[in-house]
Amino acid sequence: MVSSKQQQKSYDPDRAAWLASEIMRHKRLYYAGRPEISDIDYDKLEDELKLLAPNHPVLGIVGAVNIESANSKVTHDLPMLSLDKTYDVKDLLKWASGHEVMGTLKVDGTSMSLVYREGRFSLAKTRGDGRQGEDVTAKLKWVADAIPQIDVVESFEVRGELYCSESNFLSLAEEMQSLGLERPSSPRNIVAGILGRKVHGELARYFNFFAFDVIGLNSFKSEMEKIAWLDKNGFRLPEPRLLKKPSDLEAYLDHVKQKMEEDEIGCDGAVFSYNDLATHEELGATAHHPRYKLSFKWQGETARSKISKIEWATSRLGIVTPVAVIEPVELSGAKITNITLHNAAHVRAYNLKSGDFIELVRSGEVIPKFLSVVTSAVGHCDIPATCPSCRSTLISDDVRIKCMNHHGCPAQQAGVILNWIRAVNVEDLSEKRLQQMIDAGLVSSIPDLYKLSMEDLLTLPATKEKMAKKLFENIQSSKTAPLAMFLNGLGIEGAGQTTWEKLLEVFHSLEKIRKTAVEDIIAIDGFAEKSAQQIIEGLTRQSKLIDQLLVVGLTPEAPISHSDGPRPLDGMSFVITGALSRPRKEIEDLIKKAGGRMVSSVSKATSVLVTNETDSASSKMIKAKELGIKIWSEAELMNQV
Ligand SMILES: [Zn+2]
Structure with missing residues (x-):
């Protein structure tokens, strides 16, 4: 028998959600007379879920799925106030000055309060108007990460945001269509939509819950202590960070922007709260907002346009990606003529096709993105069956479609x-x-x-x-080119320039890196087994290419080993122009020996232009002056090497 402590440690909400989804899918297939797995395999799924989440509602369903529940009104013991917000970084920094602040993602979903009595999940309420919300307990039982197994016996309330991720939205849209329900319009609207339904509350299993507050336990002195408690008890968190100075706040906003680019979780800003809870007590709230919290949003602008056509292009990895060519439209000062539609499942979920009228959004400096369909043209989306480049049959790979003709495409x-x-x-x-x-x-x-x-x-x-x-x-x-750039150029999945640089700190040459095993990489801090495997497999796959490159004369320079010590021109790139006192080749060799790299033309990335003709009007000279690049005479160079 597993102790509750061990069980808690092994609790994985993603696994529970996946199990629940699989059980539901197989139930449907079974009752439709098209079972895909044996009864034994089905029972295995149920047994595992029983161990992970014994009270999961999927375990209580007998017969075909037909769940009905209406919501009743419930009052919040402590009102759920809305937050004051700003669009101005200066205002945010002024508000934060002199305080340690906790930042979290501001997720676009439905705010919820979950009540646990004596450690057991007992009631889920929507925020509603802040004083009174709707009882959605039956639906929240489907959300695996709203009901982790908690190892406390007190009563408390957890507040957070219920949301639908982009990838879950794609599966949800598919299931809703197969149930004969109307196609959902966007991940942002679907949460409230499902919570408001009388039937099919089980669709809430596609949602996730981010916890950001716990109320009713008195032992906390700071926001970060609350977060640590929520984390320990298995709740999913909206990427909280403790921010001590203005530059931390700005770095966090950059992080949020990156999340927005990724577009997996619909977030549109960040929420900040003073870390010290005594300050919360002291400041209190206005009639509308607490004074110790502030949300930050980028001024988002939306525009509408019509899709002229959808173009599909094959990437170097064979993934065939859709781009919508739209009637040109102004958005935040830029003219937009096309917009990415991410992947085939995205096109299918929104039934996108030419003639559709769509809404686009751009906030911060984030690239413009598709938001929703305003009016849908008649007909069905058209997903290509063959590669637009080589015409070979495409295969379906999760949400994407892929051309497998890697050598001939x-x-x-x-x-x-x-x-x-x-x-x-x-x-x-x-x-x-x-x-x-x-x-x-x-x-x-x-x-x-x-x-x-x-x-x-x-x-x-x-x-x-x-x-x-x-x-x-x-x-x-x-x-x-330096070895890290050479390796990056091989296009091995799971490893970018910085990954290679990190590996080269340990394995100093191409020869050594080619002999590396998975275990050697895992031994380095920050490398997981999966990426180590990808790297080794990639190197093996590209072995022939590496040999061919060496044959045609490439000499990827290895970084200097620690025993050699750093060299004076490490990491610098040089351009030479005009006549020098000795042969150019000789000067180049000196630069290379000192760790520098030769490039043939001046660009922003160039470190130094070497010339004895400082008043020359050569194009290299003009460009170097324009870009503010250092200019050394031959004598100055000699002082450095
Ligand atoms: Zn192809």
Whole structure:
């Protein structure tokens, strides 16, 4: 028998929610006469859920699903006041000055109060008008993370936000359609919609609950102590952080912005609260708002437009992604002509097609995004069955559709090469120019780039001697790209530039990194088994490509090992222009030996321009002055190396 303490530790709301969902799905299939699994496998699902959440309502359902519950009104013991809000960072910083503050995500859902009597979940109320809400207890029993197994016997109240994530929304929309219900319009509206329904309360299992407050227990001195208690008892939290100074607040707002870009949880700002609870007591509340909390939102602007058509494009990993081309519309000062629709399931869930009138939103500097359908055109969405690039049959991979023709698909090949060009920073080689090289049959893989001659480049459209020379030199100089950039260019899933840099601190050469095993990576702080496996698999898969790149002359420089100590020009990039006192090759070697890197043209990323002609009017000189890049004479360089 497992003790309650151990059970609590192993409680995983995601697992419970998944089990409940699977049980519901198999029940439906069974009663529809189309069972997918054996009775034994079905019982296993129920047994596991019984262990995780013995009171889960799915376990009480007998026969076909048909649950009915109407909501009655209930009063809040302590009113649920709304929060004062600001759109101005200056106001926020002024309000916060002199206080330690807790920040949390401001999630767009329905505010709830959950009452636990003697440690057991007993009542769930919506916020309603703040004084009186609706009793939605039966529906909240379906929300796995609203009822963790709590190891306390006191009575208390937890407040938080019930919301529907983007990915759950896609499954929910599908299930609602199969039940013959109306298609839900957005994750933002669906929570209130389901809570208000008389039947199909079980659809609330697609929701999540973020806890942000606990009331009725007197032992807390700060917001962070409350959060620690909620965390210990298994509640899911809206990414709380303790913020001690103004720069912490600004960094947190950046974090929130990033969450908004990800678009998985509908958040539109952040909520801040003074950490010290004695200050809460002292300040109290106005008739409408507590004085110790403030919510921050970005001024969001919305616009409406019509979808002209939906275009599908294949990425380097084979994922076929939809983009809506819309009638041009102004939004926060920018003209918007197209907007991403994320994935195939998204298009299906909203039944998106040309002629639909949609609403877009842009808040903060976040990229504009699709918000909802205003009026739907007649007909059904059209999800492609074949790859727009190579015409091979697409497979369905969770919410996405995928082209599996990894070696023969032109769009994937172009994507792979473009990813390399960006990773090793080949300047002046745009996507368009790459496409010209591919169309001309000059390039079909990364190593092909390094086999290009000046003559080859001169055959490209609108390419004169000067441009061809520049391209040739830029491609050649990327042969010495630092090892981390080289590895990043291989496009291995689960590892970006910073991941490689971190790995190279431990494994100092390409040779060593190729011999690394999963266990070696897990041993490094911050690496999980899954990403370690992805890295090793990726390296193995790209082994042939690495060899080919070495054959065509790439010499990815390894970072210096600690025993060598740092070098004077580590991490700096150099451009040389004009005549110097000794051969250019000699100067370049000195720079490289001192840890510097040669690049052929001046850009924002260039560290130093080396020249003896400081009053020259060469284009490199003009650009360096424009960009405020350091200019060294040969003598100054010699002092450094
Ligand atoms: Zn394809």
